[in-house]
Amino acid sequence: xxxxxxxxxxxxxxxxxxxxxxxxxxxxxxxxxxxxxxxxxxxxxxxxxxxxxxxxxxxxxxxxxxxxxxxxxxxxxxxxxxxxxxxxxxxxxxxxxxxxxxxxxxx
Amino acid sequence: xxxxxxxxxxxxxxxxxxxxxxxxxxxxxxxxxxxxxxxxxxxxxxxxxxxxxxxxxxxxxxxxxxxxxxxxxxxxxxxxxxxxxxxxxxxxxxxxxxxxxxxxxxxxxxxxx
Numbered sequence: 001x002x003x004x005x006x007x008x009x010x011x012x013x014x015x016x017x018x019x020x021x022x023x024x025x026x027x028x029x030x031x032x033x034x035x036x037x038x039x040x041x042x043x044x045x046x047x048x049x050x051x052x053x054x055x056x057x058x059x060x061x062x063x064x065x066x067x068x069x070x071x072x073x074x075x076x077x078x079x080x081x082x083x084x085x086x087x088x089x090x091x092x093x094x095x096x097x098x099x100x101x102x103x104x105x106x107x
Numbered sequence: 108x109x110x111x112x113x114x115x116x117x118x119x120x121x122x123x124x125x126x127x128x129x130x131x132x133x134x135x136x137x138x139x140x141x142x143x144x145x146x147x148x149x150x151x152x153x154x155x156x157x158x159x160x161x162x163x164x165x166x167x168x169x170x171x172x173x174x175x176x177x178x179x180x181x182x183x184x185x186x187x188x189x190x191x192x193x194x195x196x197x198x199x200x201x202x203x204x205x206x207x208x209x210x211x212x213x214x215x216x217x218x219x220x
Contacts, residue, residue, distance in 0.1 A: 041216075043212060046208040046210070049208055094152055095152065097150040
């Protein structure tokens with residue numbers, strides 16, 4: 001069975017802080033990995049792809065550990081607008097979504 | 108990235124009726140995907156729609172309940188048939204556009220009463 005597990009949170013974090021969350025995936029055949037952001041009552045939107053070498057996009061850093069089958073997302077200098085649900089996604093023959101981690105940035 | 112127009116954005120339907128959801132993409136795509144997101148749950152793939160062939164359904168989803176059309180490379184419909192309250196959910200279509208990853212339509216929020 002293909003599963004992606006995430007801590008649902010919520011993570012309550014003060015503005016400006018750094019926050020990190022992980023997810024694990026069960027399908028060792030997964031080849032593509034993503035973090036999506038979903039705002040309340042909106043569709044998911046691609047935040048970033050995740051590569052084996054790790055990748056950074058501004059304040060966001062994603063890491064992939066294939067041996068342990070986990071993916072991480074680090075957000076630095078968090079903003080109020082970062083409040084959302086973050087979906088971890090692993091792809092093999094189709095995408096498997098985690099249930100999401102709820103992040104609340106507090107002023 | 109692709110732009111997807113999905114409609115209706117929401118609907119409230121009587122049990123036993125059917126609703127057809129449409130997705131229009133601004134460019135040609137080989138595969139379109141239909142997902143369901145129930146409250147507090149992750150996205151679950153219903154089926155993959157290829158142009159010119161029958162859709163491929165995931166375990167737990169059948170064509171009689173969720174018939175799909177894919178008449179061309181830019182358009183697809185999903186019908187939720189003989190609805191019950193358990194079908195209340197958000198339904199999303201999606202396409203893959205290379206390095207842009209998967210793009211989603213804005214979703215259809217369905218409530219069955």
